[in-house]
Amino acid sequence: MRSTIMIAILFSMALWANAQDLGKVSIALQSEAIGFPFSNYAPIHPGAEVGLTIRERHRARSSTAVNVYFGGYYHERIATGLYLRAEFQPTLKLGNHFGLLLPMGVGYLHTFYPAELYQVNDEGSFEVARQGGRPHALLQLGVGISYLGHERFEPFIKQELAIETPFANTFPFIPHSFIKAGLAINLN
Numbered sequence: 001m002r003s004t005i006m007i008a009i010l011f012s013m014a015l016w017a018n019a020q021d022l023g024k025v026s027i028a029l030q031s032e033a034i035g036f037p038f039s040n041y042a043p044i045h046p047g048a049e050v051g052l053t054i055r056e057r058h059r060a061r062s063s064t065a066v067n068v069y070f071g072g073y074y075h076e077r078i079a080t081g082l083y084l085r086a087e088f089q090p091t092l093k094l095g096n097h098f099g100l101l102l103p104m105g106v107g108y109l110h111t112f113y114p115a116e117l118y119q120v121n122d123e124g125s126f127e128v129a130r131q132g133g134r135p136h137a138l139l140q141l142g143v144g145i146s147y148l149g150h151e152r153f154e155p156f157i158k159q160e161l162a163i164e165t166p167f168a169n170t171f172p173f174i175p176h177s178f179i180k181a182g183l184a185i186n187l188n
Contacts (some may be wrong), residue, residue, distance in 0.1 A: 023065070024053040024154070028182025032073035032081075037142075037159045037177045047073030049180070051087075063099075065089045069107070073178075079111035081164075083138055091146065101144035101158060109136040109164055139163045146184070154184040 030047040033040050049071025056065045067089055072082040085107020091099040112133040119129040144158030158180045165173040 023056040026051040026184040030180040097149035109138040
């Protein structure tokens with residue numbers, strides 16, 4: 001829990017230091033799945049994320065952005081997760097109205113098992129254990145498309161692969177697939 005608080009403080013300090021450079025705020029609804037992108041879309045494991053663009057650079061045919069996100073998802077059988085992550089996102093402009101998004105990032109994921117956990121007490125019987133969750137590193141790559149034809153609003157859809165590590169004693173990592181649909185709002 002202390003590591004979650006420390007990461008939140010570091011992200012807050014980074015945002016405060018760059019408050020003048022904030023370019024966009026984004027809100028997205030998402031569905032999480034265990035697996036690789038483009039392989040499964042059902043059942044839906046709902047989630048959401050909120051993001052801030054803290055630095056952005058525009059060129060004639062492309063742009064780059066540094067984004068930070070806070071989000072989470074609910075997976076009924078595996079784990080519910082909350083994450084903080086930073087992302088570098090190049091965007092290749094496709095004509096005047098669309099952009100090809102190529103996000104890549106790293107972050108912190110904290111998961112909670114969706115059922116009760118048990119432990120053996122001093123008398124040798126089982127009792128319900130307190131659950132503080134588990135910390136993980138999160139590595140992410142994706143592809144998406146955004147509509148750039150409006151000055152203020154940029155709707156987007158993304159498909160992302162995230163690798164959670166460590167996952168379990170026998171599996172060092174597990175792949176997550178996220179499909180996201182959202183809206184980025186230009187603040188300037």
